[in-house]
Amino acid sequence: MALERDKHVAQHALLTLDEAQLLAMYRKMSLIRRFEEKSAEMYTRGKITGFCHLYAGEEAVAVGAIEALYDKDYVVSTYREHGHCLAKGADPRAVMAELFGKATGISHGRGGSMHLFDPDIRFMGGYAIVGGGLPLAVGLGLSIAYKEEPEVACCFFGDGALPQGAFHESLNLASLWKLPVIFICENNFYGMGTLVQNAICQEELYRFAEPYKMPGVRVDGMDVLDVYRAVTEAAARAREGDGPSLIEAVTYRFRGHSMSDPVEYRSKREERIWQERDPIKNLRRRLLAEKRVSEARLDQIDAEVGAVIDDAVKFADESPEPPLEELAKNVYVE
């Protein structure tokens, strides 16, 4: 049965969080936005190559969700994973260096933008096959349950993954075995140029929870606190051994599908409407309205993350290439 969202609690979520936590969320969202803006710039300058899918506009989903997790919880993501990886605590230097293909990159230059990985922070990877990450999250959930550990596995995927068999099989298995998995669908309305209603018969994506007998909720993915609240609930449930949940976060990607997408399939008007709901401006507005922090403090955070990202770019640029002699290294465990 679909879990009805408690609007009242969501609206007052600001009040229940302390200032440090609110600012931490603001900082992370601002960091991701700045990271993505710089990535776009570096791509245009030819420093980043291959495919590069930016997360600008969707920051509230990764940040709200990961803020609700413990450090030792696992996160699995897609090729649009810079945001999740940074939110989980990755060093922006290592992420940017990976985008540059450098030896100091988080995957030592072998992965690129789509394949970030850092087991130390339990960021279990970005995967470029749509739907490919869900079974992995189920397996991580199984490992947790097996070892009777308190963690959860949190899996992000797009609306485009729902028509894949892997989605349905993963929800079924996680539910059947009551595994501690949180499935977070980032519904940004498009899979490349295909509108969600042209890809899946049930547009209310959270309702796929119902046949698989788990709670399903739709949250405002432009509101970090709404996401935070839903994931907190899902995580508590999972930790208590009550099994998986499906969360549909409704959001919007501000840029094209990838850096090479001219975005001809949607209107400028639609884009403007969503830009007005910018998750970062949204949180900023509310923090100021409730007089929780001063404008100067938020400006200071923006300036700080700007410096962090500039430093990451400098680090990436100055880092060495992976040595040619190591091309065949790590094909097998040595």
Add this chain to the structure above:
Amino acid sequence: MSQITYREALNQALREELDRDERIFIMGEEVGYFGGAFKVTDGLLAIYGEKRVRDTPISELTFVGAGIGAAMGGLRPIVELMTVNFGLLALDQIVNNAAKIHYMFGGKAKVPIVIRAPQGAGHQLGAQHSQNLEAYFMHCPGLRVVIPATPADAKGLLKTALRQEDPVIFLEHESLYHVKGEVPDGEHLVPFGKANVLREGKDLTLVSYSKCVYDTLAAAQELENMGTDAEVIDLRTLNPLDLDTVLESVKKTGKAIVVYEGWRTGGAGAEIAAQLYEKAFDHLDAPVERVATMDTPMPYNARLEKAALPSPADIISAAERIV
């Protein structure tokens, strides 16, 4: 004749075939409104409508399987996989159904489907987006495997594919879409199982297909400057495989190098070398060389990717080893 790109040649073949046979339709991800991830189907939706140019969800297993079912139901589907990498999700349908249905049901059913898939490396797309999987399909009896290098062959082989009664895996190289060449206007059919001798030579046989044909031709030119006269053969289809043309050449030259972008181990080159040992052992003056992609997942880093891929220089080194 007109000078058009590999992409335009494919698009032209699709138009001509859609016009020719009402049973032909196209389906796949982004083939309609988006015009195809590589723009091969660009403009077709506007002409033929949604019935014949159908956008599908990201459901490779199911839309490939549906294509197989539609073929059994009397249609002639062209299923586009956005790239061959995603075709792995449909491998069960391709191997367990498409390849077997005719045989397993005693010849009573047919699956005349054409599955088109771009493939190949060289664009820093990382390990999951840079594969050449022709050997997977070549390994499986029941599938025809077509792999054109030139715009003219792209058109002529695709048109022939749509006249086959067997399932055809049609592999296009992502780096070839912009390559231009002379393409015959109108009806142009290139038969399956007929390799193309692109350059005659007496000292060495270079066997290749798909994008590596161009690297091979470049190497042959270089070898000529170095005094080695190389013959270059483009196989064009891997199943059926035209070994006769290769044998003919090897009988003359006594030496062969197979050049391909798949992984070296267990690739098409292994099969061709094995067949040469079986059928031309007495004619060979040196071991058959393979120039292929290193046995590693493809690295993202540009320099590493380049080093992993076969190059004209690698072909020349191989030639130096055996000539």
